[in-house]
Amino acid sequence: MRKNDATLQLSKEAMRTYGYKVVDAVIDHFDTQYKKLPVAYATRDEMDDLFKEDIPEKPMDADAVLEFVLKEVMTKSTIVSHPKTYSFVPGPSNYIGAMADTLATGFNIFSGGWAASPAAAELEIITMNWLLKIFGFPVVKGGGIFTSGGSMANLTALVTARRIKCGDDFSKGVIYISDQTHSSNIKAIRVLGFKKEQIRVIPTNLEFKFSLNKLKNAIAKDRLKGLKPFCLIATAGTTNTGTVDPLSELSAICKSEDLWFHIDGAYGGAAILSKNGKSLLRGIEKADSLTVDPHKWFYQPYEIGCLLVRNTKHLTGTFTEKPEYLKDVEGNRSEINFYDHGIQLTRRFRALKFYMSIKTFGLQEFRKAITYNIELAEAAEALLRKSPNWEVISPATLAVINFRYNPIDSDLSEKELDKLNQYISGKVVDSQKALLVTTLLHDQVVLRMCLINPRTTLTDIRETLNLCDEFAEEYKRS
Ligand SMILES: Cc1ncc(COP(=O)(O)O)c(C=O)c1O
Known part of the structure; x- marks a missing residue:
């Protein structure tokens, strides 16, 4: 007999009532957000006064906790999907995506390996293939992984670039970025253990684009010093101005200099779905790796970023470990274990929201x-x-x-x-x-x-x- 009074549980009716209240609150938010003030502001003292307490040992009424959260917590965040939120990169989101995330969390689907959730893995493959096709990457040889966001996608790309181009010794490696490159790339480079001297920041021209001549000079100088240029990060839609670097020209330089060509399209990549964007983004298909960030301009709720790679083997070669406790769930080669494509083992089912919102609304x-x-x-x-x-x-x-x-x-x-x-x-x-x-x-x-x-x-x-x-x-x- 299943034990009904196990701890950390609600009755079926209590779950239903509670769940309806949560859904109603989300619907009200979607429906009325434009009438609210978008900007939240509070000092640490004000927040401490509201929330600071010792860890509660005793239970509290579930509805009371929910009411408190709806009244005090959900109202004190900037509404990033508000029509008058213009700054940083807003998060417009969409309702289907939000509900899909609720499903993924409700069923607590483990999206790490094929054996645990073949459908989740398959949907990640399917949605990834849609993206590969949209961005002109090879669908059979190419691949990728959904990450928590653009920062993790950039980090995943750079770990891969370093292994492919430098192997184990990266002491002489040099990475080229522009003065408009997003800070998450610099963070990733530092996480990987590169010193500041191994990062070349190339000034942009008057239009905020990578300056090709300055880049070529820098690479030549580094070679003369006995260093090893190995990676270039271009941006497809800079955070400051939406500018797209000269992708085709940069790709040609990478080819002739044997550099890994990473494009950070976290902000602007999605624009490929428009006529104007497609023409601005010409050359994006030439990247070795490309970051796109569905929780920005693909209108998905947080968190979903994505790394696409021209050759999946570059990812699996970088991230595959074969511990004894995962031996029984390896599966065959076509059954992808996404824990072999990136850093996370346990992963939430991020593909679901992208899949469901694209299917529902149509591309x-x-x-x-x-x-x-x-x-x-x-x-x-x-x-x-x-x-x-x-x-x-x-x-x-x-x-x-x-x-x-x-x-x-x-x-x-x-x-x-x-x-x-x-x-x-x-x-x-x-x-x-x-x-x-x-x-x-x-x-x-x-x-x-x-x-x-x-x-x-x-x-x-x-x-x-x-x-x-x-x-x-x-x-x-x-
Ligand atoms: C160009 C670019 N790259 C990377 C990122 C980081 O993405 P995330 O915040 O999803 O980690 C951003 C965020 O604004 C960005 O604009």
Whole structure:
């Protein structure tokens, strides 16, 4: 007889009531988020006052805990899927993906090896093959792995690159990145034990693209010093400006110099589903490894990143260990154990949300949403260019645009303009009405909008710019 009063359990009815409350809360969030203020702000002291307690030894009523969490916890996070969350890389998400994640967690599916969950492994293979095809990678020879995000995908790529190109001795290895390369790559390089002197940061040109001539010079100098150039990281959609590095040219350099060609497409990769993006991303199919990040512009809830590789054997050769306790579940060669493709053994079933949302909406809805985002950024650029108050600093590229307040009749110095734009951003964020923070481009403080939310409208952007105008006036009066 199954024991019904085992501990850490709820009755069937209690589970149902509880589950419905959770689902209702998620639906309300999806339905009403645009009416809420997107920005959460609280000090550590305020959070300590609310939450700090000794570990509770005694049970509490489940509903009371849930109510407390819904009221106090879920309301104190920035709404990254809010139409007026413009900063960093927003997380627009989608309901099917969220429910799929709930299923994957509810069934607690182990997505490490084939033997434990053949269907989960198969769906990872299927969705990975869709991505390989989308990005023009070889489907039979190629492969990949879903990771927690772009950072882990980049790390997985660099571990692989180092093994393939350097073997065990990487003391002379040199990696080339640009000054716009995402910090997760630098973190990965440092995690791998490379010294700072083994990282060459190549300055970008005026358009924030990898400077080819400077790169060639750097490689030649390193060879003269007896070092071993082995890897280049290009970016397909930089975080700051959405810029795509000259991928075909960089690929040719990698080929002639025998470098591993990694492309970080965590931000911009998804744009391949639009016409404009496809043409900007030409050459992406030439990478040895490519990071894409479905929890960004493929509209998936956190966490799902992805690494694609041209040759799966490069992954299995790097990550396969054969401990005695996994001997009985090895399976045959076609039955993929994803624990042999990356760092994690126990993995959640990330492929499910991607699979279910693509099947439900069809790829065409994703194409539509991505195209809309790119066109929205272009419309925002046109709006800014028509205004006497605003200056576009980097044009709309893959749904990112940078601009700053600089009225045509202004006699403010660069320093004062920096201060003014910093002030505008600070005030907008403090108002909690929009998340619009600054970045630095060519030493200028600029406001940056990343417009990958399909629910953001030009009216949202207009309202946000009006808010900025108000704070600019306030600054001038002060
Ligand atoms: C270009 C790029 N690479 C990597 C990352 C890191 O991805 P994640 O935050 O999913 O780890 C980001 C995040 O914004 C990014 O923009």
